[in-house]
Amino acid sequence: MIEINKLNAWFDDNHVLKDVDIKVPKNGSFGLVGESGSGKSTVLRTITGLVDDWEGEILVNNKELGPTRDKTFYRLVQMVFQDPFGSLHPRHTIDRILTEPVNIHGLGNSDARVVQALEQVGLDNSFRFRYPHQLSGGQRQRVAIARALILEPKILLLDEPTSALDVSIQAEVLNLLSRFRRELGLTYIMVSHDLAVVAHMCDDIAIMNHGRIVERATASQLADGRLEHPYSQQLYKAAGGYDRAVVDSFVDWD
């Protein structure tokens, strides 16, 4: 469904992605883990056309992407952002946020689609005409997911979709995302700093550091802690909570 070969990207003079290769089968779920500055989000942003300066090959549905993305691409690929407070326009009602993509793509029947999209993410109709500031973080993220799904895409790019949420809300949103993958046959690429979230959501995982994939693992390998690269091992240990002795073994990777 998605294949990325030798992807390199730059921000001005910074080489932020170095020879990244990713392959995600249809209905698969691929996880990218790394710390800030690892380039994990840049992979998603390059796919969606938010990064200008890149080289390499990105194939979506066996079709190679050019330098710009057109409307048909956005019907196929959608993205959910990390910050539910920043990704919804503060002066637009939920209704407008959801209606706009329907109108842009001329899908018609926007009323019914909006109601259905809200229902899909577990929000009732009373939310429809509220402004984002009247919603909690979890509700906002549900709206953001509804906005991504309203165009009926086949691929969803998830950029830390739950890292700004409380753990109990995170569980609800992760369950929602898992259900959509099952029921709608979606393909996911999920980016997160949280190994446990990725291990729970994804089949294949890549660990990134400084723009490079340093290790690849399957969910079961990760579950057993079978990681080889010292950086991945360090991340794995760090996920276990605070342990004075473990911290002393940490090495700086910058």
Added chain:
Amino acid sequence: MTTQTNTSQTGLKQWLTSDAPQSRWQAKCGRVWLGWLKFTENKLAMIGLSIVIGLILVTIFAPLLAPYDPLAADLTNRIQPPGAEHWFGTDQLGRDILSRVIFGAQYTLLIVGLVAITAAPVGLLVGTAAGFFGGWIDATLMRITDVFLAFPKLILALAFVAALGPGIENAILAIAITAWPPYARIARAETITVRKSDFIEAARLQGTSNMGLITGHIMPMCISSLVVRVTLDMAGMILIAAGLGFLGLGAQPPMPEWGAMVSDGRQFLLEQWWVATVPGIAILIVSLGFNLLGDGLRDVLDPRGGD
């Protein structure tokens, strides 16, 4: 965010403050209502608002309010001091000053109204386009803006009026031409702060065109600060208009424009103070009104406060 049409009935209040509005219209009204509540807390802003509303009412009902014809000269009654017959006295041609001030309100309103509806959209468009596209578009538009900003407003307006010929239309045009650059700067600054935000990128990923992004997503974020700035600037516009009138470059006699009236009264300032003072006070009050209103609007429309 433009007009406030509210009556405070209890059922209506519930409808307005509902957390779960049933329609786009109700959501919009609720938002305006909350802004209004916040605005009414500010006493000074309310004073400003009443002055501005007063100005509008006086303009509309000028023929009913004015006791005399503002243009009718009565040379037997020249320069009468304020009294029962002429509340604010008469000028050097025996015209009733109160009536002239009342009719003068419409010129003031005309000037600020026309300048606001021409200069603000131009500034908004230039600023958002420059901020959004960046690169050479930004450089070109902003250098043009800088050229206009480099001159003091009044001097530039004087130059334009001198070139176009005196008259109230040309004065309005000149003020409008000098007023837009600061709006372009504000709009550009706001645009740059939101341009890279997630909600703009999210809209881009929905397939929104550049035009759609600017008009539908970026402009709404700029409008609040622009409205505030325009309101605060209105006092300045009134003063420039009055200044042009004073210098004989704005409204032409016998038009009862406040600045021109101050200019006429200047010759008698020491002995017959009221001829220049009364229109002067009118200018002062209306300028103050717009300033107070602008300050109050800033509190309500501050992009952080509303969200």
Added chain:
Amino acid sequence: MSNETLLSVKNLEVTFNTPKGDVHAVRGVSFNLGRERLGIVGESGSGKSQTGRAILGLTAANGKITADQMTFHDVDLANLTPKQWRKVRGARISMIMQDPKYSLNPVMTIGDQIIEAYREHHKVNAKEARHRAIDMLDAVKIRDPERVFNSYPHEVSGGMGQRVMIAMMLIPDPELIIADEPTSALDVTVQLQVMAILDDLVRDRGMALIFISHDLQLVSSFCDRVLVMYQGHVVEEIKASALHEAKHPYTKGLLNCLPKMDGDHSDLPILEREASWAEG
């Protein structure tokens, strides 16, 4: 850990007056603190941060604090004048905030800010203060303290900024540190490194620590004792090492809904909230 009580809070209530009515952020929180590390854990809106702020009298202007007792040693924190507060805040109790970006003054060098914090409470000359500040930067394991001393806050990374904050807060040698999500904005490994620094300093200097966080697992691996808060109430108090024996359904629910690295992709258990938890 000694049994001496440093801080005693009884029935703390914080109420905010908002246009939409009164909001009870903290309802009847009581605890005693010795020279130990106490974690306060809860989700957003649980009142954990407001509890920490109330202790330092940092509640926003529209908030009202009431407590049957709120004493630090023999100082009654409930009735201090602004002048008396200055003697307590910073000198005897300090607070480390979540984001160093907003807590450090952007137009002053880091060194000047640390010196200012130190000289606020200690009458020493400039040379001595500088010396102390550099020692402190060294103590928070900053490799090149001289360079950081002369840098501005925007010139250092998030993790470094938080170390600077710790240095600044610890230099007057307070007895109690309140750390409000001090590491949430940092990467996991940096987060643990910063915690280790805090851990060492607090232990070496015999300070008490209140560690406020949303991360139940992290807190329990770091602290001695944990208070779990829900909607302004403390619903459970547990020894950190006995976290898996938690009794309250909310605590258990919080632990259960965390995704685990066991390769299991089935749905996560959802926390079902019960109205009775909020009644305390």
